Amino acid sequence: MTSVDAPPDAPPGAALAKQRRINLGWSVLPNAVMLALIVAFPFIASDYQVGLMTQFLTFGLLAMSLDLLGDRAGLVSFGHGAWFGLGAYTLALTLERLPGVGGTYLGFLLAASVGGGFAALLGSQLFLGRQRVGGVYFGIVTLAVAAILQLVVMGWSSFTGGSNGLYGFATPELAPGLPLTGTQAPYGLAATVCILIYAGLKWALRSSLGLSLLAARQNSLRAEGIGIPIGRFQLLVFSAAGAIAGIAGALYIPVGFVSPDLFGLTFSTYVIVWMVLGGRGTLIGGFLGAIGLSFLETALSGSFVTLWLLMVGVLLIVVVLVWPRGAMGALGAVTRAIRT
Amino acid sequence: MxxxxxxxxxxxxxxxxxxxxxxxxxxxxxxxxxxxxxxxxxxxxxxxxxxxxxxxxxxxxxxxxxxxxxxxxxxxxxxxxxxxxxxxxxxxxxIARKFQAPTLFPELTVAENLYMGKVGHLGWTSLLRRRDIPAADDQVGLMLEQLRLAGESGSRAADLSHGQQQWLEIGVALMARPxxxxxxxxxxxxxxxxxxxxxxxxxxxxxxxxxxxxxxxxxxxxxxxxxxxxxxxxxxxxxxxxxxxxxxxxxxxxxxxxxxx
The missing domain is CATH 3.40.50.300 (P-loop containing nucleotide triphosphate hydrolases)
Structure with a gap:
């Protein structure tokens, strides 16, 4: 009764194999295009643009970590910028005390640990009880946590520089004589780290763990019923997203200053907008959204100082209504249309 | 019996x-x-x-x-x-359970649903090491035959008929050899x-x-x-x-x- 529709001579799994080839082609193409663009960018763009791109890559990495959290743990953080801020402040504070190569590597390590550790601490309270905190409640908690962190950073001015933020800390150095100054070295580092983390995540999510996370998000009752400890898996994903956001924040440091705005609602909202515009559930969409919108902002916000945020808002609404899968979803639809 | x-x-x-x-x-x-x-x-x-x-x-x-x-x-x-x-x-x-109303992973394929039944209870470290293609798994293939769902291996679970979903859920429960x-x-x-x-x-x-x-x-x-x-x-x-x-x-x-x- 089940195989009536399948042609009698089709080998089993033929349809699946075809589907897999298409998926493979579709997943390789944007990755290859993106990789080529990232490698070629410093050779075709001005120093100013390369400097901007370095920042936008860190934003993209942050948006990607938010996408990871949403797609594989079903959680949307409304305060994800705070983890970026934690990473940035951690590296800046480390460099203030321990300049040089050692401080740079220690600072990056600490930025990842503080981001991941803080998410783990918060997540253990939210996910491991009998009643897991999810959905909009998780969003509200993260919003509140970001607001509290911002108050702490503003208030504790002897340590964090208060509302002025931190500046004048030592320049990070990758090796003796290789400081992260100018545009090329910071860009190279940011691009390399982004590619490595992206590839690592892709690799990890292609495992049975990645499938389990997708499954758990689709039906938690069934997932627990076959032995998936959903709360622990959410904790794992939240910690990973926190650590990646922390690293993204540390990569932002060559900009030269950090401010409490990183903990603010505006920045965290931007992260959500980047993710949604780029395309949820794709990882790479976060980069597309962050880089695309940030360049657009650089070009337009000078002319439309007050209108700019309104334009972003309208764009967001249009995308959510017309292309709920964002730029990646629209690209996919276009490619499918061309193929057929 | x-x-x-x-x-x-x-x-x-x-x-x-x-x-x-x-x-x-x-x-x-x-x-x-x-x-x-x-x-x-x-x-x-x-x-x-x-x-x-x-x-x-x-x-x-x-x-x-x-x-x-x-x-x-x-x-x-x-x-x-x-x-x-x-x-x-x-x-x-x-302990494995089939619920009263079909309770499946709707967006996963039939083969993936069965495969999850097999590996769901393994910890995250061993899941991370596993790179199987669910449709190519021997135990999944055998269960697909038993459930008469071999032709639906690549279909989304949500697209199955009610009776097929009931069977698939029994199959998911059986995959763990409970x-x-x-x-x-x-x-x-x-x-x-x-x-x-x-x-x-x-x-x-x-x-x-x-x-x-x-x-x-x-x-x-x-x-x-x-x-x-x-x-x-x-x-x-x-x-x-x-x-x-x-x-x-x-x-x-x-x-x-x-x-x-």
Whole structure:
């Protein structure tokens, strides 16, 4: 009764194999295009643009970590910028005390640990009880946590520089004589780290763990019923997203200053907008959204100082209504249309 | 099915029951869905639970799997107390369940659903190391044949018919090779032919799996049950072999009044 529709001579799994080839082609193409663009960018763009791109890559990495959290743990953080801020402040504070190569590597390590550790601490309270905190409640908690962190950073001015933020800390150095100054070295580092983390995540999510996370998000009752400890898996994903956001924040440091705005609602909202515009559930969409919108902002916000945020808002609404899968979803639809 | 013979050998060889609940209760405010239930399921048998709607049958399954916490009472699985153990830990111990309404991963393929049933209880580190293609997994392929879903391997679970979804969910439960299989109305919404096929599927289970079934279809129950428990208002009011239950006057009163077994 089940195989009536399948042609009698089709080998089993033929349809699946075809589907897999298409998926493979579709997943390789944007990755290859993106990789080529990232490698070629410093050779075709001005120093100013390369400097901007370095920042936008860190934003993209942050948006990607938010996408990871949403797609594989079903959680949307409304305060994800705070983890970026934690990473940035951690590296800046480390460099203030321990300049040089050692401080740079220690600072990056600490930025990842503080981001991941803080998410783990918060997540253990939210996910491991009998009643897991999810959905909009998780969003509200993260919003509140970001607001509290911002108050702490503003208030504790002897340590964090208060509302002025931190500046004048030592320049990070990758090796003796290789400081992260100018545009090329910071860009190279940011691009390399982004590619490595992206590839690592892709690799990890292609495992049975990645499938389990997708499954758990689709039906938690069934997932627990076959032995998936959903709360622990959410904790794992939240910690990973926190650590990646922390690293993204540390990569932002060559900009030269950090401010409490990183903990603010505006920045965290931007992260959500980047993710949604780029395309949820794709990882790479976060980069597309962050880089695309940030360049657009650089070009337009000078002319439309007050209108700019309104334009972003309208764009967001249009995308959510017309292309709920964002730029990646629209690209996919276009490619499918061309193929057929 | 060779149920009676299986019961005889199992009970003499190993006396620890697969499932044993003592004074198990679940109250919602003033209402007791399950009230001081005492029930023992012997190893290797097919034990059916019947009773009118609201008798507490599905709630009983919820308490055994800890989808809901029990208000009071104890649950023993092969002699070990598991009261309070979270649902996913019970799954890892070997308790699998099919829910009353199809409960699947709707966006995953049929093969992926089955594969998750096989590996879901493994920890995250071993899941991270696994890179199998679910549709190419031998155990998945075998189960697809048994479920007559081989042609649907790559379909989304949500696109299956109701009966196919019921089967797929039984298959997901079986993939973990559970020691205790709990089936909540496995034939609900199925045609006569599908019901017969379900009975065949369950009849092919080995003695390593103990099966507890909540079911309304009494001809199906009579066909596969070794033992029947009748529940009424959260309590067990009668228990015995199918022929004993059919002749029980009390059972006729509370449940079978309109219908003979």
């Amino acid at each position: 060779a149920g009676t013979a299986r019961v005889a050998t199992e009970s003499t060889a190993r006396d620890v029951p697969a499932l044993h609940v003592v004074n198990l209760s679940k109250r919602f405010g003033g209402v007791a869905a399950v009230a001081n239930l005492n029930l023992t399921v012997r190893r290797g048998i097919t034990h059916c639970i019947i009773g009118p709607n609201g008798a507490g049958k599905s709630t009983f399954f919820d308490l055994v799997t800890n989808v809901q916490p029990a208000t009071s009472g104890e649950v023993y699985f092969f002699g070990e107390p598991i009261t309070g153990l979270p649902q996913y830990r019970r799954a890892a111990l070997g 020691r205790l299989l709990l089936l909540d109305e496995p034939t609900a919404g199925m045609s006569l032919r599908e019901t017969a096929a379900t009975a065949d599927l369950l009849g092919a289970l080995t003695g390593d799996t103990t099966t507890v079934i909540v079911e309304h279809d009494l001809s199906f129950v009579r066909r596969i049950a070794d033992v029947i428990t009748v529940m009424h208002r959260g309590e067990s009011v009668a228990e015995g072999r199918p022929d004993e239950i059919a002749q029980n006057a009390l059972v006729r009163d509370v449940y079978l009044g309109r219908k003979s077994l």
